[in-house]
Amino acid sequence: MPVLHNRVSNEELKQRMLAETEPRTTISFYCYFPIGEPQAFRDELYTALERLKVFGRIYVAHEGINAQVSVPQSRFAALRDHLYSIPALDGLRLNVAVDDDGKSFWVLRIKVKEKIVADGINDPEFDMANRGKYIDAERFNDIIDDPNTIVVDMRNHYEYEVGHFEKAIEVPSDTFREQLPMAAGMLDQDKDKTIVMYCTGGIRCEKASAYMLHKGFSNVYHLEGGIIHYANQIREKGLPSKFHGKNFVFDNRLGERITDEVIAHCHQCGKPADTHTNCINDTCHLLFIQCAECSEKYEQCCSKNCQEFIHLPSEVQAARRKGIEKGHNIFHKSKRLRPRLSDPDHTL
Ligand SMILES: [Zn+2]
Numbered sequence: 001m002p003v004l005h006n007r008v009s010n011e012e013l014k015q016r017m018l019a020e021t022e023p024r025t026t027i028s029f030y031c032y033f034p035i036g037e038p039q040a041f042r043d044e045l046y047t048a049l050e051r052l053k054v055f056g057r058i059y060v061a062h063e064g065i066n067a068q069v070s071v072p073q074s075r076f077a078a079l080r081d082h083l084y085s086i087p088a089l090d091g092l093r094l095n096v097a098v099d100d101d102g103k104s105f106w107v108l109r110i111k112v113k114e115k116i117v118a119d120g121i122n123d124p125e126f127d128m129a130n131r132g133k134y135i136d137a138e139r140f141n142d143i144i145d146d147p148n149t150i151v152v153d154m155r156n157h158y159e160y161e162v163g164h165f166e167k168a169i170e171v172p173s174d175t176f177r178e179q180l181p182m183a184a185g186m187l188d189q190d191k192d193k194t195i196v197m198y199c200t201g202g203i204r205c206e207k208a209s210a211y212m213l214h215k216g217f218s219n220v221y222h223l224e225g226g227i228i229h230y231a232n233q234i235r236e237k238g239l240p241s242k243f244h245g246k247n248f249v250f251d252n253r254l255g256e257r258i259t260d261e262v263i264a265h266c267h268q269c270g271k272p273a274d275t276h277t278n279c280i281n282d283t284c285h286l287l288f289i290q291c292a293e294c295s296e297k298y299e300q301c302c303s304k305n306c307q308e309f310i311h312l313p314s315e316v317q318a319a320r321r322k323g324i325e326k327g328h329n330i331f332h333k334s335k336r337l338r339p340r341l342s343d344p345d346h347t348l
């Protein structure tokens with residue numbers, strides 16, 4: 001019986017990766033297609049990819065696959081050939097991360113999940129095979145100008161805030177599973193219009209497009225490869241950008257600038273700014289937008305409270321930290337209306 005998971009310590013594996021001399025290529029891909037036996041599919045994939053020294057994380061579900069992996073450069077072609085040998089994945093676009101050092105992963109994890117994107121859909125009639133039509137950057141630029149078109153941003157609020165497409169409407173919910181019924185409800189009167197959906201890499205809007213068709217919309221498109229692929233296409237083809245600002249991504253840069261426009265504001269002083277940061281107080285860790293001056297003034301904290309906290313003696317901090325679950329806070333819509341710290345009557 002082959003070993004289908006790692007038995008070496010995490011730290012050891014990381015050291016091994018760092019000791020590698022061959023550069024790695026980081027790629028991401030996803031595909032919605034029916035997988036009858038996700039566990040068997042997973043085990044076969046694990047065996048094949050481990051042989052190619054692939055690292056990363058992959059989710060497999062009945063509805064498809066979602067992967068972010070790194071592969072030694074010399075084995076990229078072999079990885080592609082293996083994936084393309086799976087009929088549903090033949091010819092699939094593999095997105096190569098441009099400025100990535102390939103050092104984000106040091107172990108291969110392939111997990112069987114209920115869904116590759118959690119959607120909260122329980123309706124057995126819902127069918128991912130019936131989804132919207134792909135649209136490329138060039139056609140997207142045309143269709144967006146049509147007055148009969150409604151452009152829908154299927155990302156989270158904090159992503160929309162720093163950059164989005166012209167005319168795009170936001171679906172104001174903090175989770176994708178809430179956004180789906182909300183989007184259908186918001187556009188209930190527009191079932192005959194052209195609906196164009198987009199997200200960061202395409203995986204969310206592809207599902208959203210299927211949901212809209214399921215809800216009786218007739219003309220639904222989704223941006224192929226999302227904003228990431230759109231940005232590459234406009235650069236390659238010299239097309240004008242209908243996207244303004246920054247594309248938020250969860251990597252160390254917390255965003256890739258698409259145009260020079262700064263469309264968001266510092267959450268502390270209100271000045272134009274679009275740099276996301278995590279509050280440096282690790283019991284808070286709030287994700288918010290902060291300008292360079294406020295970053296200095298508040299020492300990378302989201303509030304005076306957090307700033308005071310980080311200056312407490314470490315024993316006091318540790319004592320207070322007890323019982324606080326270390327959460328990953330994001331700047332939820334509900335918190336946006338929080339008074340600014342510069343307001344004179346604001347008390348913390
Ligand atoms: Zn500021």
Ligand SMILES: [Zn+2]
Nearest residue numbers: 279284302306
């Ligand atoms: Zn904070």
